Amino acid sequence: MAESWHQVDLAGACLKKDLDSNGKFKAMIFSPDRRSHEVKPRSCKRELARCVVTVAVSGRICEGWTLNIACLGWGSLIWEPGSLALAGEWYGDGPALPIEFSRVADGGELSTAICLNAPPVKVCWALLAVPSVEEACAALRDREQIPEQREGAVASLLVSRKPVGALMEWAWNRRINAVIWTALPPRFDGIEGRVPSVEDTVAYLSGLTGETLKHARDYIERIPEQIDTPYRRIIRRQLGWHPGSVL
Secondary structure, rough: OOOOOOOOOOHHHHHHHHOOOOOOOEEEEOOOOOOOOOOEEEEOOOOOOOOOOOOOOOOOOOOOOOOOHHHHHHOOOHHHOOOOOOOOEEEEEOOOEEEEEEOOOOOOOOOEEEEEOOOEEOOOOEEOOOOOOHHHHHHHHOOOOOOOOOOOOOEEEOOOOOOOOOHHHHHHHOOEEEEEEOOOEEEOEEEEEEOOOOHHHHHHHHHOOOOHHHHHHHHHHHHOOOOOOOHHHHHHHHHOOOOOOOO
């Protein structure tokens, strides 16, 4: 019987979890079309991710596709990626997500987080130079200093051949095969999941002093302007914290 070669839907194969004992299949997805990316909040080397993934498919090996894994960003990850290996620069035409300045971080800054009752804003994204979604999530967890035992703090989405929902359609249109992001919830007064009111946030920021105040102000002023949330507009109006201002 002549040997046959299989072209499979990578995300579908991963979801089925029934293709990991019959051999190895190397898949490569076309690099994303960059022509529509006009906003570039951060300048990096223009390189494409050329990552190889292995998936078992019928005991045969298929050569020649690359996996494009994108990381979404809306905070300090954009200017301080740390140990997260980027394959290129950050782009501003990300999906619209409900983001707000709603999490008091360990450093005292009022950081951005996904907040389900917030209006959506367009976030940023970058390709990662990692060979698998598992390693991408591990790298993001390491950069965010999230303990391994904490579940749900890093999220991922595998893009299928028939995209469902706005996020998957956004990724499909850019030939992205998987998307990851930080999924830490809002936090205020030390309570995970508590969403502060805008009055709470202004009062909190107004009460900061010294290095914590400088750090918190620098954080808000360095967030890309496209993350233009209701809380940010009020903070800018009441405290004068805006991009380019000097403490």
